[in-house]
Amino acid sequence: MEDINSQNLISQTTPIVCEECGHAIFTPVYFLRKVNKLLIGAQEDGIMPMQFAFACAKCGHINSEFKPEGLEDDAEEKKDEEKKSDLIIL
Ligand SMILES: [Zn+2]
Numbered sequence: 001m002e003d004i005n006s007q008n009l010i011s012q013t014t015p016i017v018c019e020e021c022g023h024a025i026f027t028p029v030y031f032l033r034k035v036n037k038l039l040i041g042a043q044e045d046g047i048m049p050m051q052f053a054f055a056c057a058k059c060g061h062i063n064s065e066f067k068p069e070g071l072e073d074d075a076e077e078k079k080d081e082e083k084k085s086d087l088i089i090l
Pocket of ligand 1: 018020021022056057059060
């Protein structure tokens with residue numbers, strides 16, 4: 001029964017292939033973020049694994065649909081913080 005069910009499930013899915021090379025095998029990859037030691041109360045900066053995505057096992061490309069949202073926004077937030085600190089200095 002389980003085999004029949006899983007075969008039915010597969011028939012209702014669509015394959016995902018690499019946007020760059022069309023390869024259909026992927027490996028899990030993690031996005032790492034460095035955490036300031038003061039923030040976590042440790043003696044050294046920590047490394048925090050974020051949401052993992054899937055990279056093409058052939059060329060290493062990560063499809064745009066796998067990239068986590070918000071990582072690009074972090075860079076913009078940093079710019080805002082820099083602007084604020086500039087205002088304080090002035
Ligand atoms: Zn690829």
